[in-house]
Amino acid sequence: MITATGNNFGAGEIVLKDYQRDHIIIFNGEVSFDPSNEAYRSVDVLEIYFPDLSLNKSSISGILMHGSASPRPRGTCIKTWIKDCNTVCVEKVTAWDDEEQITLCFACAYVPKGQHQTFEPMEWMKVYEMNKVGTVNTAQTYWTMCDDWAWITLTFNSLKQPDEDTYVSFDVRDFPEDLDFSGTMLFNEAISPSVGTEMAKFTIKGKTVTILDKNMHRYSEQSCGFVVFIIRDKNIAE
Numbered sequence: 001m002i003t004a005t006g007n008n009f010g011a012g013e014i015v016l017k018d019y020q021r022d023h024i025i026i027f028n029g030e031v032s033f034d035p036s037n038e039a040y041r042s043v044d045v046l047e048i049y050f051p052d053l054s055l056n057k058s059s060i061s062g063i064l065m066h067g068s069a070s071p072r073p074r075g076t077c078i079k080t081w082i083k084d085c086n087t088v089c090v091e092k093v094t095a096w097d098d099e100e101q102i103t104l105c106f107a108c109a110y111v112p113k114g115q116h117q118t119f120e121p122m123e124w125m126k127v128y129e130m131n132k133v134g135t136v137n138t139a140q141t142y143w144t145m146c147d148d149w150a151w152i153t154l155t156f157n158s159l160k161q162p163d164e165d166t167y168v169s170f171d172v173r174d175f176p177e178d179l180d181f182s183g184t185m186l187f188n189e190a191i192s193p194s195v196g197t198e199m200a201k202f203t204i205k206g207k208t209v210t211i212l213d214k215n216m217h218r219y220s221e222q223s224c225g226f227v228v229f230i231i232r233d234k235n236i237a238e
Contacts, residue, residue: 008047010037019149019231020054026149026229027106035097046090058082058110064184065104066199067096071215074196082110095195105184107228127172134168135160148232155225164217169210177206181230188223
């Protein structure tokens with residue numbers, strides 16, 4: 001875990017799970033703040049300050065952000081990058097500034113800017129679902145992992161709760177047991193006249209994926225999903 005030394009947009013203490021090497025940084029976690037505060041309104045780019053990071057500068061990466069509307073918040077994907085070894089920048093998007101809270105959702109990787117080198121291809125694996133609770137029909141599903149992290153993309157043709165009180169869940173046959181992650185997924189279309197798309201939370205605990213949304217009991221959701229970098233939790237494996 002890494003604790004930020006400060007920020008320029010009026011958020012409280014920021015603590016993220018981190019994985020750092022000289023060629024990559026991965027952050028997992030969320031940062032929430034009140035967009036009505038003066039510090040946020042006075043800046044053009046959001047900055048989070050950290051002790052020395054392993055990268056001095058990165059290429060552009062991406063995270064999700066959303067507001068606080070109910071029953072599902074709306075949001076979008078925004079740019080993020082490492083400006084220097086002490087500063088992570090996040091694009092400022094003001095579409096949800098009239099809501100009570102904005103949340104930045106980190107499940108991204110940063111890589112060095114302006115470096116050319118040879119990369120070894122990683123093995124791509126399919127997602128094989130088991131022990132389904134509710135309707136689960138996957139579409140494009142790919143994932144890969146190394147000793148310390150995993151990259152997972154998972155989209156769905158159909159998701160539907162078995163009843164209004166039970167979350168959709170399923171196991172993935174080959175997922176390692178040391179995954180412990182809470183993330184954000186996107187649904188397939190914007191809600192007119194508002195901008196952005198609806199979002200919901202999900203968890204991956206070992207082999208089990210759970211969609212934390214109770215608005216899928218009357219009809220199924222289609223063309224939704226997520227793309228995430230996840231830091232593997234070695235304490236669980238031990």
